Amino acid sequence: MNLLLLCRPGFEPETAAEIADWAARREIAGYPQAERGSGWVRFHDLAAQQENTGADPEEEAGRNTARPALPPRNLIFARQCVRVLADLPQLDPSDRLTPMLAALADTPWRPFGSLIVEHPDSDAARPLAGLARSFGNALRPALRKAGLLSASEDLQQPCLHLCFFSGTHAVLGVSQPRGERIWPQGIPRLRLPKEAPSRSxxxxxxxxxxxxxxxxxxxxxxxxxxxxxxxxxxxxxxxxxxxxxxxxxxxxxxxxxxxxxxxxxxxxxxxxxxxxxxxxxxxxxxxxxxxxxxxxxxxxxxxxxxxxxxxxxxxxxxxxxxxxxxxxxxxxxxxxxxxxxxxxxxxxxxxxxxxxxxxxxxxxx
Structure with a gap:
């Protein structure tokens, strides 16, 4: 399975080493792709790429009737780990919605129980926070209308992730159900009361x-x-x-x-x-x-x-x-x-x- 992992900027090598070890223990042939300071790592599954390159459409449709395996939850350096459903590198800013709905049309996870719209936690990606927030508000009703998202949040079902890398590049992915809320970027929003003795x-x-x-x-x-x-x-x-x-x-x-x-x-x-x-x-x-x-x-x-x-x-x-x-x-x-x-x-x-x-x-x- 191809994976997207979000991590602390600067810890891409550790995240890449950890997911490579995880894949090797499970005899998954693949390689990590990392960029220092980006806050993300991609794991490319070679077997999945070969299947996608030469797959027969009827065989591929048959495989989609069952849910494939979901990514691990027990990684140390990855704040978020999702199975990549679609990589959309050339989005039209005037209509990002149509290609996303098309990419999810045959997903075996429909309907998803929740939606997270996020971006890497890096200096370069932080300006995308406004886009992620506003686009999420538009995407949720469109997903529900298409039968791709449950009418109300269901934390027992897999979560759909949309990660923006730029205004024209995004990745759709899915993560395991956790029975509790998943935070964008894997970062819980905590407030430090003024009476706390220290930020620790x-x-x-x-x-x-x-x-x-x-x-x-x-x-x-x-x-x-x-x-x-x-x-x-x-x-x-x-x-x-x-x-x-x-x-x-x-x-x-x-x-x-x-x-x-x-x-x-x-x-x-x-x-x-x-x-x-x-x-x-x-x-x-x-x-x-x-x-x-x-x-x-x-x-x-x-x-x-x-x-x-x-x-x-x-x-x-x-x-x-x-x-x-x-x-x-x-x-x-x-x-x-x-x-x-x-x-x-x-x-x-x-x-x-x-x-x-x-x-x-x-x-x-």
């Missing part, structure tokens, strides 16, 4: 939105739960936990914001996050310490090995080079340490919008 609070809030399913957020973030925040100062991550009415033990030799202590849900202990140990297990451990990623991964594994926490969110800082390889090595080390202790731990990881040179990992036992 948005990292944990985004992690809960992206890495947890709706049912998990409901079950795993309940009032009265307990948490430890390693390297807490000035308290952004602890503050997010208190917003869920979770009791927090904040571990840091530095000071915490007065607004955080005023919640009455935080106990501050001046200690080193790499040596402090809890006296009893907690529901959550979170960590955003600036340290070598392998050391952080080993410390996180120690928490699970000793049964000190049930779930964790932590950040792994990235090196300047070979970042994809380093991420894979760090996660492999984390799982290996847990396995040595006889603890089965599952993980999800993503480079979030509010991350910079790091990734965020969710782990649970």
């Amino acid at each position: 609070a948005q990292k944990l809030e985004e992690a809960f939105q992206i890495l947890l399913r709706p049912d998990e957020r409901e079950q795993w973030l309940k009032p009265g739960m307990s948490a430890v925040d390693l390297g807490a100062a000035p308290g952004g991550w602890s503050w997010i936990l208190t917003r869920h009415h979770i009791h927090v033990t904040a571990i840091d030799n530095g000071p915490l914001a007065d607004s955080l202590l005023a919640t009455g849900l935080v106990r501050h202990l001046r200690a080193d996050g790499f040596s402090w140990q809890p006296t009893q297990p907690v529901d959550w451990m979170v960590c955003d310490m600036v340290e070598q990623p392998r050391r952080v991964a080993a410390r996180m594994a120690e928490w699970f090995a000793h049964g000190w926490c049930r779930r964790a969110v932590f950040n792994l800082k990235l090196p300047m080079k070979k970042r994809h390889a380093e991420v894979q090595a760090n996660l492999a080390d984390f799982h290996a340490h847990c396995a040595e202790a006889g603890v089965a731990v599952q993980t999800r990881a993503r480079q979030l919008y509010h991350d910079r040179e790091e990734i965020t990992v969710l782990a649970w036992s």
Whole structure:
């Protein structure tokens, strides 16, 4: 399958390496196409191209009666990953709608449950935001009239994506149903309240939105739960936990914001996050310490090995080079340490919008 992946500008090589590894493990012959700073990567499936080049029209129509496979959801560096349905490089600005409807006429996914109109998150593409917003308002009723979009939003059905690269070039694609809203560009729109101790609070809030399913957020973030925040100062991550009415033990030799202590849900202990140990297990451990990623991964594994926490969110800082390889090595080390202790731990990881040179990992036992 041909894929379009949207990512943080500058991380196209990591996204390309990750999708190439994914394809190789599934014996999909193809190659990634990336342009530094563009915010996108294309994966070209050679088998799909050969089929499209020499396909018999009747055989092709027969294949369209069943839904083909959809792209993966568990990539780390890709914020959005869609299966390409049509590449439209020569759109007429006076009538973009007609060729799009024609390209979707025989799609096996009709009707789609929702529509996302987006553009890459790059300096060059940001001026397309107005076009994406206005064109989406025109496209939705046209899709519904053609029977291509459900009458109301259905988050259990595949999502149709329209990604503008310019005013005359767009790609139509489809992504897996998630049972929850999908954000344009894969970026949740979060507001930082003025009382938040730091902007890092948005990292944990985004992690809960992206890495947890709706049912998990409901079950795993309940009032009265307990948490430890390693390297807490000035308290952004602890503050997010208190917003869920979770009791927090904040571990840091530095000071915490007065607004955080005023919640009455935080106990501050001046200690080193790499040596402090809890006296009893907690529901959550979170960590955003600036340290070598392998050391952080080993410390996180120690928490699970000793049964000190049930779930964790932590950040792994990235090196300047070979970042994809380093991420894979760090996660492999984390799982290996847990396995040595006889603890089965599952993980999800993503480079979030509010991350910079790091990734965020969710782990649970």
